[in-house]
Amino acid sequence: MNVYGGEVNKLIEELGRLPGIGSKTAQRLAFHIIGMPEESAIALADSIVNAKKNIKYCKCCYTITDKETCPICSSSGRNHKVIMVVETPRDLAAYERTGSFDGVYHVLHGVINPSLGIGPADIKIAELMKRLQEDVDELIIATGSGPEGEATAMYISKLVKPAGIKVSRIASGVPVGGDLECIDEVTLLRALEGRVYL
Numbered sequence: 001m002n003v004y005g006g007e008v009n010k011l012i013e014e015l016g017r018l019p020g021i022g023s024k025t026a027q028r029l030a031f032h033i034i035g036m037p038e039e040s041a042i043a044l045a046d047s048i049v050n051a052k053k054n055i056k057y058c059k060c061c062y063t064i065t066d067k068e069t070c071p072i073c074s075s076s077g078r079n080h081k082v083i084m085v086v087e088t089p090r091d092l093a094a095y096e097r098t099g100s101f102d103g104v105y106h107v108l109h110g111v112i113n114p115s116l117g118i119g120p121a122d123i124k125i126a127e128l129m130k131r132l133q134e135d136v137d138e139l140i141i142a143t144g145s146g147p148e149g150e151a152t153a154m155y156i157s158k159l160v161k162p163a164g165i166k167v168s169r170i171a172s173g174v175p176v177g178g179d180l181e182c183i184d185e186v187t188l189l190r191a192l193e194g195r196v197y198l
């Protein structure tokens with residue numbers, strides 16, 4: 001039976017699509033939002049719409065940004081010849097917090113995962129290969145240490161090595177990508193410093 005009416009159900013349904021939100025939490029959030037002052041609810045809705053409208057991928061590294069080119073790619077203070085390949089913008093942010101990497105990044109937006117039907121063409125590998133036509137000294141592959149992260153690292157390494165570019169892999173022991181933000185900076189720094197050349 002439709003106890004709340006269509007609009008409320010629609011809100012619960014939409015909130016329930018978010019990761020980590022079960023149906024009970026979705027209901028709790030929906031009733032919280034309904035109970036908010038109107039201007040607060042509108043501010044929340046606007047922030048979602050504006051983020052979605054104005055945030056795009058950096059045309060160079062594919063992280064999310066509100067500019068054509070992100071601040072890291074546009075910085076003359078960074079070493080554009082060293083590219084660190086990460087799975088997500090969150091991983092980029094985690095490495096950036098170490099404050100010790102002065103190169104630039106490339107965000108794949110996932111890893112190769114045949115069981116989920118995600119192949120090389122579904123992540124930003126072709127875009128990476130295009131960047132490598134420019135003057136690049138080293139590629140540091142910082143995908144997660146799970147089987148998909150490892151397989152993706154191997155795939156990229158095999159593609160890149162014939163071009164004569166140095167390829168390294170961050171030291172193992174760093175959990176699967178997407179969780180990098182939960183890891184402290186010291187661990188990330190060790191992973192980076194302990195990287196192994198492939």
Ligand code: ZN
Pocket residue numbers: 058059060061062063069070071072073074
């Ligand atoms: Zn960028």
